[in-house]
Amino acid sequence: MSFVSGAHGTEYTSVVALTKLIERINPTKLSGTVIIVPLLNVASFEQMVPHVNPVDKKGMNAQYPGSPSGTQTERALGMVAEQVVKPADVIVDLHGGDLDEDLRPYSYWMRSGNSAQDSASRALDVAFGLDMVIVNDIDVTNPARTRSLSGFALSLGKTTFVAEAGRSGLVTAEETGLLVSGSLNVLASLKMIDRAVPPSPKISWVGHDMRVRADSGGMFYATALRGSRVLKGAKVGYITDYVGRKTSDVLAPQAGVVSFIRGVPSLAKGSTIVTIVEVFEGGPQPWTKPAP
Ligand SMILES: [Zn+2]
Incomplete structure (x- = not known):
């Protein structure tokens, strides 16, 4: 894997x-093969440029x-596809x-509509152990949806999911630990290492994420906390010009949980300000083919 x-x-x-996960795996006691690639985008890391390869x-x-x-x-991604994705x-x-993102930890349950594949990835998502899971339905026949690593892996029939923790350039022991222990839990649930899988927390299943993008530039101030529950239309932050005069409020586009909110004042036209996910009170609904 x-x-x-x-x-x-x-x-x-x-x-x-992932650098810490390497030292937690004893190769002499490992069943199967693990490939670990901690840093794909070296130029982003070195130059501290978010989101893209500079x-x-x-x-x-x-x-x-x-x-x-x-x-x-x-x-680089061609090599990852051949050497990291296809053999696993x-x-x-x-x-x-x-x-620039103040994020609440969560994982994604990426669903293809293939029930065997989807239940295998659900089991690993649950074993990973984060208490909020975003349900994301993918149409793997739509090439636009298979450009991400998880979408690509899904289209090849792989078991795959995404987990996220950390925020705003900080590295905390707590959030790093969530990803290290989650990864070990996945290896344990696949019986690749000898480790007891702890009982999973009560999971909030969420989805239908809606994000607000900036209509214009300015300075952004969050007033809602990552992870908080908000009602539709609730104020989650405000924007000022460069001398501090308020230009607008930012309102929640739907009721739900703030999965992440902008963590810095810098705001350019088109920047993502906040993402709100809907809470599926009755658990996840069956897969539905997304509109193209
Ligand atoms: Zn990312």
Whole structure:
């Protein structure tokens, strides 16, 4: 199986977690093979540029299956596709809040509509142990939805999910620990290492995420906390101009949980300000084919 992080090189918690996972696995007692890639986007990490590879300005979680004759991002992802994804039966992709994102830990249950594949990934998601899971239905026949690592892996029939922890450039022992222990729990639940899988927490199943993007630039101030429950229309923050005059309030586009909110004042037109996920009180609904 393969663990990957650092497609976004400044989501430090996920990168640090995978470096620490390496030393927690004893190869002489491991059943099967584990591939661990802690830092895909080295230029992002070195230059502290969030979201993209600064060399070619492309997203390193948005260009699968890559290409050996493409730009640096496309060439790197082509190698990941061949050497990390294709040889593995299970792919775990770790992320977190980037430099500008104040994020509550959660994982994604990526569903293809293939029930055997979906139940296998659900079991690993639950074993990982985060208490909020975003249900995300993918149409693997739509090429636009298989450009991410998880979408690509799903389209190849792999068992896959995404887990996120960390925020705003911070590396805390608590959030790093969530990703390290979650990864060990996955290995344990697959019987690849000898470890008891702790009972899973009560999971909030959520989805239908709606994000607010900035209509114009300015300075953003959050008033809602990551992870808080909000009603539709609730104020989650406000924007000022560069001399501090308020220009607008930012309102929740739906009721739900703040999965992440902008953690810095910098705001350009089009920037993501907040994402709200709907809470599925009765648990996840069956897979439905998403609109193209
Ligand atoms: Zn990321």
